[in-house]
Amino acid sequence: MAEITIKDIAKQCGVGVSTVSRALNNHPDINQETRRKIMEVIEETGFIPNNSARNLKRTDAKCIAVLIKGITNPFFSNMIQIIEEETQRNKYALVLRHVESHEDEVDVALELEKEKRLRGIVFLGGRFNHSEEKLAKLNVPFIFSTIGVAGLDHAAKAEFSNIAVDDRLESRKMTEYLISLGHRNIAIIAERPENPIGRLRVEGYREAYQRQHMTVPEEMICYVQEEMNHYSMENGYVTVRKLLESEAGEKMTAIYASSDALAIGACRAVLEAGKRIPEDISVAGYDGIEIGEYYNPKLTTIKQPVEMMAKKTIGLLLDVIAGREEHQQIIFPAELVVRESTGPVTKLCGSD
Amino acid sequence: MAEITIKDIAKQCGVGVSTVSRALNNHPDINQETRRKIMEVIEETGFIPNNSARNLKRTDAKCIAVLIKGITNPFFSNMIQIIEEETQRNKYALVLRHVESHEDEVDVALELEKEKRLRGIVFLGGRFNHSEEKLAKLNVPFIFSTIGVAGLDHAAKAEFSNIAVDDRLESRKMTEYLISLGHRNIAIIAERPENPIGRLRVEGYREAYQRQHMTVPEEMICYVQEEMNHYSMENGYVTVRKLLESEAGEKMTAIYASSDALAIGACRAVLEAGKRIPEDISVAGYDGIEIGEYYNPKLTTIKQPVEMMAKKTIGLLLDVIAGREEHQQIIFPAELVVRESTGPVTKLCGSD
DNA sequence: TTGTACGCGTTATCAT
DNA sequence: ATGATAACGCGTACAA
Numbered sequence: 001m002a003e004i005t006i007k008d009i010a011k012q013c014g015v016g017v018s019t020v021s022r023a024l025n026n027h028p029d030i031n032q033e034t035r036r037k038i039m040e041v042i043e044e045t046g047f048i049p050n051n052s053a054r055n056l057k058r059t060d061a062k063c064i065a066v067l068i069k070g071i072t073n074p075f076f077s078n079m080i081q082i083i084e085e086e087t088q089r090n091k092y093a094l095v096l097r098h099v100e101s102h103e104d105e106v107d108v109a110l111e112l113e114k115e116k117r118l119r120g121i122v123f124l125g126g127r128f129n130h131s132e133e134k135l136a137k138l139n140v141p142f143i144f145s146t147i148g149v150a151g152l153d154h155a156a157k158a159e160f161s162n163i164a165v166d167d168r169l170e171s172r173k174m175t176e177y178l179i180s181l182g183h184r185n186i187a188i189i190a191e192r193p194e195n196p197i198g199r200l201r202v203e204g205y206r207e208a209y210q211r212q213h214m215t216v217p218e219e220m221i222c223y224v225q226e227e228m229n230h231y232s233m234e235n236g237y238v239t240v241r242k243l244l245e246s247e248a249g250e251k252m253t254a255i256y257a258s259s260d261a262l263a264i265g266a267c268r269a270v271l272e273a274g275k276r277i278p279e280d281i282s283v284a285g286y287d288g289i290e291i292g293e294y295y296n297p298k299l300t301t302i303k304q305p306v307e308m309m310a311k312k313t314i315g316l317l318l319d320v321i322a323g324r325e326e327h328q329q330i331i332f333p334a335e336l337v338v339r340e341s342t343g344p345v346t347k348l349c350g351s352d
Numbered sequence: 353m354a355e356i357t358i359k360d361i362a363k364q365c366g367v368g369v370s371t372v373s374r375a376l377n378n379h380p381d382i383n384q385e386t387r388r389k390i391m392e393v394i395e396e397t398g399f400i401p402n403n404s405a406r407n408l409k410r411t412d413a414k415c416i417a418v419l420i421k422g423i424t425n426p427f428f429s430n431m432i433q434i435i436e437e438e439t440q441r442n443k444y445a446l447v448l449r450h451v452e453s454h455e456d457e458v459d460v461a462l463e464l465e466k467e468k469r470l471r472g473i474v475f476l477g478g479r480f481n482h483s484e485e486k487l488a489k490l491n492v493p494f495i496f497s498t499i500g501v502a503g504l505d506h507a508a509k510a511e512f513s514n515i516a517v518d519d520r521l522e523s524r525k526m527t528e529y530l531i532s533l534g535h536r537n538i539a540i541i542a543e544r545p546e547n548p549i550g551r552l553r554v555e556g557y558r559e560a561y562q563r564q565h566m567t568v569p570e571e572m573i574c575y576v577q578e579e580m581n582h583y584s585m586e587n588g589y590v591t592v593r594k595l596l597e598s599e600a601g602e603k604m605t606a607i608y609a610s611s612d613a614l615a616i617g618a619c620r621a622v623l624e625a626g627k628r629i630p631e632d633i634s635v636a637g638y639d640g641i642e643i644g645e646y647y648n649p650k651l652t653t654i655k656q657p658v659e660m661m662a663k664k665t666i667g668l669l670l671d672v673i674a675g676r677e678e679h680q681q682i683i684f685p686a687e688l689v690v691r692e693s694t695g696p697v698t699k700l701c702g703s704d
Numbered sequence: 705t706t707g708t709a710c711g712c713g714t715t716a717t718c719a720t
Numbered sequence: 721a722t723g724a725t726a727a728c729g730c731g732t733a734c735a736a
Contacts, residue, residue: 003466005729016707021731031705046489051467052407053729056712072429081424084452098448100436114355114713115403137398233646268646294585294620296648357713368723373715383721405713408728466729 004047012045013038024049061117063093064317067105069126071098073231074261075287075304076124079146082310083122090318092119099126106130110137120317123147127195135159141320141327145313146304147197161320161327163313165334167197170302171204172211173336174256174284179208182345183254183282187220189239189266190258191230198223201258201286219248224262236265244273253281253345260285260292260301267295267341278343288337297340304334356399364397365390376401413469415445416669419457421478423450425583426613427639427656428476431498434662435474442670444471451478458482462489472669475499479547487511493672493679497665498656499549513672513679515665517686519549522654523556524563525688526608526636531560534697535606535634539572541591541618542610543582550575553610553638571600576614588617596625605633605697612637612644612653619647619693630695640689649692656686 006024010017015034022030023038041047055061066083068076080096087094095116099105109121121142128147135142136159143161178186188205191198202221209216222243224235236257243249255270257263263285270281277283277297285292288303309332319325358376362369367386374382375390393399407413418435420428432448439446447468451457461473473494480499487494488511495513530538540557543550554573561568574595576587588609595601607622609615615637622633629635629649637644640655661684671677 003729006731007729010707017730018708018732019706022706025731029705034705046462048462048466050408050729051463052404053712054731055404056402056408056714056729057731058712059731071423072433074426077424080450096450098432098450110398110400111403114400233642237646264643264646267648271648290585291616291643294589294616296619296623355713358715359713362723369713370715370717370724371722374722377715381721386721402713405728406715408713408730409715410728411716 003050004045006047006049009038009041009045009047013041055116058117061093061119062091063095063116063118064120064122064314064321065095065097065109065112065116065118066122066124067097067099067108067112068124069099069101069105070231072229073125073259074289074291075146075231075259075306078289078306079124079310082307083314086311086314090314092318106134106138109142113138113140120321122313122317127197129196132159141317143313143317143320146309158327161316162329163309163316164331165302165304165309166331167200168204168207170334170336171201171258171286172208173204173334174286174302175205175208176211177336177338178254178256178282178284178342179212179214181254181282181343184214184345185217185220185248185251186254186256187222187240187243187248187252188256188258189222189224189236189243189262192223192226195230198258205256217248220252222248231259231261233261233265233268236262237269238265240266240269241272244269254284254342255281256284256286258286260287260289260299263299263301263341264291264295267297267299277341279346282342284342288335292337292339295341300339300342301337302334303337305332308332355402356397358399358401361390361393361397361399365393407468410469413445413471414443415447415468415470416472416474416666416673417447417449417461417464417468417470418474418476419449419451419461419464420476421451421453421457422583424581425477425611426641426643427498427583427611427658430641430658431476431662434659435666438663438666442666444670458486458490461494465490465492472673474665474669479549481548484511493669495665495669495672498661510679513668514681515661515668516683517654517656517661518683519552520556520559522686522688523553523610523638524560525556525686526638526654527557527560528563529688529690530606530608530634530636530694531564531566533606533634533694536566536697537569537572537600537603538606538608539574539592539595539600539604540608540610541574541576541588541595541614544575544578547582550610557608569600572604574600583611583613585613585617585620588614589621590617592618592621593624596621606636606694607633608636608638610638612639612641612651615651615653615693616643616647619649619651629693631698634694636694640687644689644691647693652691652694653689654686655689657684660684 006017006020010020023035099108105126118140120140123144145163190202193199206216224230225238228235255266257266263283267283275281285299285301288301292299292301358369358372362372375387451460457478470492472492475496497515542554545551558568576582580587607618609618619635627633637651637653640653644651644653
């Protein structure tokens with residue numbers, strides 16, 4: 001077995017280990033000729049430096065980590081791509097770590113910080129419910145991106161950055177738009193209230209009614225099924241099918257799902273019930289992912305500015321690392337994109 | 353800064369470092385009382401062992417890695433979930449590594465093998481075009497899963513395992529089905545020929561015609577756009593829009609896309625051209641991902657048995673690691689799922 | 705420009 | 721059951 005190490009290379013080249021190390025790391029003070037020779041031997045032998053040993057020793061690894069909770073959420077795939085590009089453009093190494101649902105993302109971050117000598121961390125997805133003490137243990141700058149960090153006091157917020165859209169406001173925007181179309185009984189399919197994002201979006205929904213001095217139709221507020229993936233189309237489908245069988249389902253003229261994936265599932269349930277979209281029931285989503293443009297009918301949604309958000313996330317993190325900036329809370333405006341899945345109320349029996 | 357280490361804990365507890373190590377790793381020969389005390393101090397201090405140091409020293413890490421090329425491919429998200437569950441069920445640690453498009457997955461594997469002391473590797477996605485010499489450098493068992501490994505001799509195949517469906521056969525199945533509906537001018541949207549999977553699927557398409565003693569409509573064979581993500585809906589959309597403007601587009605009565613994502617894009621292009629699915633043009637996909645069931649119309653597709661494949665991938669890998677099994681080439685049967693997006697030819701001008 | 709020797713934080717081996 | 725100490729493979733200060 002005998003793993004081949006830097007010593008073997010040194011011996012084979014008749015040089016010291018440090019010279020090999022210098023060759024590997026492109027150190028300035030090394031004879032290019034000896035370097036060439038060493039690299040040749042490395043090539044031949046197929047020697048690969050051990051990263052664990054490197055990380056242990058190195059102090060200056062320009063490396064950041066992105067921790068993603070819920071990789072199945074299609075909203076992230078776009079984000080990740082841009083984050084990769086941006087990180088690379090800035091000559092930073094990137095550790096992309098998928099956090100499994102049973103893991104705690106901060107624990108993972110703590111581990112990774114030691115293991116890889118990180119300079120900064122991005123948290124993508126998951127809920128924000130971390131104790132301040134735990135967060136305080138992180139020794140490098142970190143950012144929560146596209147996570148609803150609600151109800152935190154300013155003191156805590158100074159310890160990290162936050163990139164997001166105003167979920168409450170955007171949610172209100174969507175609801176107001178639906179109301180403006182004449183809808184009164186708008187069902188909302190929301191993330192469970194334990195999730196801050198879910199809560200904020202429901203609050204926005206409520207606000208829209210309240211600002212019109214209309215009573216909030218509480219029976220129209222539905223939550224996703226706990227036991228299955230919260231972002232799956234299946235969840236939207238199952239939830240809306242149940243809804244359609246209920247009393248609230250009879251009255252509703254519009255469905256507002258708090259993610260596009262849920263909305264697609266909702267559409268299927270509506271279609272299967274023999275109703276038309278949007279003639280019988282309007283359906284709207286949230287996120288602005290690719291499928292919304294391609295679905296039939298095209299999905300009305302709240303489009304988050306993913307590209308800008310991803311770029312700002314990395315940009316700000318690197319600025320904070322470099323000491324060029326302080327931690328910030330940045331809210332990006334999202335866009336109400338009206339497409340084909342929503343329309344004016346036509347149902348006559350809608351009002352009771 | 354002063355990173356807190358195992359020595360600090362030892363000092364603070366008044367014990368030796370080895371005792372702390374034993375406590376951390378749940379070693380059998382340690383007094384439970386001292387262990388409890390040590391763990392308490394660890395808890396208090398927030399000490400986290402450095403993984404790099406651990407990996408460097410450890411010899412028996414029960415750990416496998418899954419390398420995914422093309423994480424944006426929705427076909428994988430399902431697979432990954434099951435792989436995670438299976439790995440955990442077998443008490444193995446899992447390193448999920450996203451391989452960026454400019455990286456070589458075998459290089460990454462080589463690095464990771466040293467860094468993490470891996471016991472086995474799974475390759476998911478990407479094309480199979482690795483030199484045997486390079487693969488030979490991998491010292492642990494590895495499996496290619498859901499990757500078309502075509503045209504390899506048996507000698508090479510004994511060095512690793514392979515889990516896949518018979519892309520040529522399944523592709524033929526789909527084409528034969530479309531032909532049986534009366535379609536003659538079936539456009540195929542395929543991965544570029546450099547990709548073995550793409551090639552196999554086109555071969556299956558050709559075979560279907562040949563077995564019916566019909567000439568293959570070469571002008572109906574389209575490849576995805578090189579410059580954008582090969583699995584994106586956008587690619588399907590752009591490709592089919594171009595196709596529709598061409599001469600071949602006038603004649604075609606069916607489109608068979610070699611992934612569901614492409615098929616969805618194709619549908620949008622067809623719809624936008626004012627044609628109905630399947631009345632004017634039938635559209636079929638390949639993969640059997642979730643969106644196909646929810647799209648409108650529901651997508652006819654070749655459904656790969658993801659769950660079985662994922663389970664077998666991990667099962668076989670662990671068996672090979674344990675010496676219970678030899679490397680194998682396993683072909684799973686896929687299923688032609690007929691849904692709403694395909695139907696009999698109705699177009700009269702179809703035959704020229 | 706190059707080589708020697710030490711240390712990174714941990715686990716394994718060997719005493720005790 | 722526990723402690724001292726030698727590795728693990730590499731980077732780097734220092735000496736040459």
